[in-house]
Amino acid sequence: MLKKTPIAAGIAALATIFIAGGCAVADADKSNAVDYTAMTPEELAEHLIFEANGFVLDQEVQEGGTTRQRMVQDDLHKACSVIGGGDPDQETLEAVRAAAAESIVYPEGGIELGDWERGRELAWSGFGYRVGHKTDDHSARDVGGNCYNCHQLATDRTGGNLGPSLTGYGKTRGTSEAMLKYAYDMIYNPHVYFPCTNMPRFGHSGFLDEQAIADIMAYMFDPESPVNE
Numbered sequence: 001m002l003k004k005t006p007i008a009a010g011i012a013a014l015a016t017i018f019i020a021g022g023c024a025v026a027d028a029d030k031s032n033a034v035d036y037t038a039m040t041p042e043e044l045a046e047h048l049i050f051e052a053n054g055f056v057l058d059q060e061v062q063e064g065g066t067t068r069q070r071m072v073q074d075d076l077h078k079a080c081s082v083i084g085g086g087d088p089d090q091e092t093l094e095a096v097r098a099a100a101a102e103s104i105v106y107p108e109g110g111i112e113l114g115d116w117e118r119g120r121e122l123a124w125s126g127f128g129y130r131v132g133h134k135t136d137d138h139s140a141r142d143v144g145g146n147c148y149n150c151h152q153l154a155t156d157r158t159g160g161n162l163g164p165s166l167t168g169y170g171k172t173r174g175t176s177e178a179m180l181k182y183a184y185d186m187i188y189n190p191h192v193y194f195p196c197t198n199m200p201r202f203g204h205s206g207f208l209d210e211q212a213i214a215d216i217m218a219y220m221f222d223p224e225s226p227v228n229e
Helices: 009-020 041-050 067-071 075-080 090-103 116-124 169-173 177-188 210-221
Strands: none
Touching: 041 067, 075 090, 116 210, 169 210, 177 210
């Protein structure tokens, strides 16, 4: 089983700032004053997210449900959230890795490459699940993977450096069955190789469907793709 920590542990470190400073901050309504100094960091994090009206929690989201439901951590989030910073212990990491492996669903016909030109646009696009004054309309545009936010792929566009460069990915690695499986797994649920990574679980979450994953993989591997020029 994955070890669990409080739901909002991810911002518990922020809560320690309030407590360490020794300041008791009250709500606007003085009759309902809240003494933040009496809370643990975890309790304060929970309060700031779910009780202090810091987020519009009743807004509907594209995957169904509300923003409140989206803010609740699942087992993996809880397991990977370490109070005070640092990394989870080895037992937790192995449990995360095993759960990730069990979550991966492969295409019935096997892993195949799709349309690299569509994959190029999906890799660039961050459209899909944003919440704000106007949420993304899935009937108007395809949901993107926003790969360029963290990776450099083709050099005709500027990518991020939070993740490794993927430029020349197919040219340097080839398209063996093992290589395609590795890339598919990384997009579907990267925790199978890097437990508690910051990379999203695009397939496991349902944010990218099988065709979208196949198209993005084609952009990475197809020799005609600008990634492999």
